[in-house]
Amino acid sequence: DQQVKQNSPSLSVQEGRISILNCDYTNSMFDYFLWYKKYPAEGPTFLISISSIKDKNEDGRFTVFLNKSAKHLSLHIVPSQPGDSAVYFCAASGGSNYKLTFGKGTLLTVNP
Amino acid sequence: DTGVSQNPRHKITKRGQNVTFRCDPISEHNRLYWYRQTLGQGPEFLTYFQNEAQLEKSRLLSDRFSAERPKGSFSTLEIQRTEQGDSAMYLCASSIRQGETAFFGQGTRLTVV
Numbered sequence: 001d002q003q004v005k006q007n008s009p010s011l012s013v014q015e016g017r018i019s020i021l022n023c024d025y026t027n028s029m030f031d032y033f034l035w036y037k038k039y040p041a042e043g044p045t046f047l048i049s050i051s052s053i054k055d056k057n058e059d060g061r062f063t064v065f066l067n068k069s070a071k072h073l074s075l076h077i078v079p080s081q082p083g084d085s086a087v088y089f090c091a092a093s094g095g096s097n098y099k100l101t102f103g104k105g106t107l108l109t110v111n112p
Numbered sequence: 113d114t115g116v117s118q119n120p121r122h123k124i125t126k127r128g129q130n131v132t133f134r135c136d137p138i139s140e141h142n143r144l145y146w147y148r149q150t151l152g153q154g155p156e157f158l159t160y161f162q163n164e165a166q167l168e169k170s171r172l173l174s175d176r177f178s179a180e181r182p183k184g185s186f187s188t189l190e191i192q193r194t195e196q197g198d199s200a201m202y203l204c205a206s207s208i209r210q211g212e213t214a215f216f217g218q219g220t221r222l223t224v225v
Contacts, residue, residue: 004154034213043118043203043216044155089154099145099168100205100214102154 003027004092006103014111019077021106023090026071030094030101035064035075038087038105047088048075080110114138116217118204124223125194132190133220137206144187145214146179147203148172155203161187194224 005024013019021035031052036044050057050064050073057064063076077084087107091100117136125131137144142163147155158177159169163184173179176194181187191198201221205214 036216041201041219041221043116043205043219046213046215049213091154098143099157099160100147100155102156104152104154 001026002103003030004090004101004103006088006090006106008106009104010107010109012109012111013080015082016079019075019080019084019108019110021075021077021088021090021108023073023075023103024071025073025092027092027094027101028071030092032093033064033066033073034091034100035062036089036091036102037084038089044089052094077108080108082110082112084108085110116204116206116215118202118217118220120220121218122221122223124225127196127224128193130190130192131194131222132188133202133204133222135187135189135204135217136185137187137204138208138215141206141208141215142184143207143209143214144181145205145207146187146189147205147216149201149203149219150199158189158202191222194222196224198222199224 034049035047038044048062066073087105089105090103119134144161146158149155161181176192179189201219203219205216207214
């Protein structure tokens with residue numbers, strides 16, 4: 001039973017355009033959501049997070065949107081840069097459950 | 113560099129051998145987590161420490177796996193009698209308190225041949 005789902009295994013965009021990565025979750029107890037970026041053979045690098053009391057959080061080129069009623073969140077990257085090419089993981093935690101539950105990741109390729 | 117540090121970065125071992133990995137968390141972080149990532153999957157939770165106390169172990173952590181965090185500082189993860197199915201990236205993360213962002217180390221890539 002996968003509680004965090006990233007249904008797009010890969011996404012390809014042109015440099016300068018917007019990248020939109022999507023994530024769905026099923027566990028209503030989740031109240032904290034994070035996005036991590038991962039290069040091959042490296043550990044995940046924290047990008048941005050959002051608490052369930054918010055519906056948007058912005059940090060530079062990265063914005064995360066949360067739709068609690070739809071149990072959906074998305075990461076927007078504007079403008080996309082070739083250095084953004086990596087695997088992006090959505091993760092969630094909640095309540096007294098401190099551990100992170102990850103999706104399977106989306107491979108983003110930004111073409112020059 | 114004051115991030116999470118993991119050693120070794122890579123480990124190749126023969127099936128049946130024991131291996132031990134080390135994680136040094138960010139110094140003021142009292143929570144430490146171990147995760148495992150296999151190809152095509154996201155990281156999966158293995159175990160969690162608050163200071164020196166191991167508070168939860170996933171059912172993924174068989175009896176061959178043991179983790180310690182003496183004195184609430186660094187942590188070790190030992191795998192006894194390794195099997196080919198243990199081949200994965202083992203990731204350590206730390207956070208300052210519950211609900212705060214967990215920061216990951218660079219991982220230890222284990223290959224069992």
